[in-house]
Amino acid sequence: MDKEGKLNKSNFIKEAKDLIFVIVTALIMALLIHSYVFARVDVDGPSMQSTLHDKDVLFIEKVSTEMNKIKRGDIIVFDSKDANESNYIKRVIGIEDDKIELKDGKVYLNDQELNEPYLDPQTVTQPLTSETKFTVPKGCIFVLGDNRTNSTDSRILGPINLKDVKGHAVVRVFPFNKLKNFF
Known part of the structure; x- marks a missing residue:
């Protein structure tokens, strides 16, 4: 060579x-x-209708969850701890030390009726167990699906540990005609 x-x-x-x-x-x-930092999430099921629909594609950001900066109204993804190792997507209703009460089809947060403009007007929030009052423990949040008649949420699961939160929704990217940011 x-x-x-x-x-x-x-x-x-x-x-x-x-x-x-x-x-x-x-x-x-x-x-x-x-x-x-960021991850893609595909919505599976109707529990967040009418805000999110089955097969919607979102991006979640993870930094705020690592810093425990979750706030009321955030749409979050968390480990459900079920046998299928499913991740659920729900809305944060209460944070540490909040008092939640479900009565007369409404949600009360710290003794005030919660204003929930993201819900369909005919939505009724019923307790799914005998429990109607909840106090959110330290290091936890209380979550509900926007489709209250078809959602496995804190009414059944109880408070969600912040360590189980994977991230919070920042943008819906699909379907393209429903592009929306959530911050």
Whole structure:
């Protein structure tokens, strides 16, 4: 092999190493972003209608959940701890130390009727167990689906531990004609 052939082979190996480094770095960055910053979520089921529908595609951000910065009204994704290892998507109604009461088909937050403009006007919120009053413990939140007649939420599951929250919805990207941000 002549000198020029060795030089070309050497350049090729250097460029291949550089390319592999860039690809590996990009994959690590993508994995870190997916694990700690943003993730895609597909809505499965009707529990958040009419805000979200089955097959909607959202992006959730994870930084605020890592910092326990969840607030009332956020739409969050959490580990349901069920046998199927399902993640649920619900709306935060109460945060630590809030008092929630379900009466007369309405939700009361700290003794005040909760204004819920995101619900369909005919929505009635009934307790799903004998429990009608809840106090949200430290490190937890109380969540409800927007479709109150078809939602497994804190009325059944009880308070949700903040450690089980995967992220909160920031944008719906599909269907394209219903693009919406949630912050």
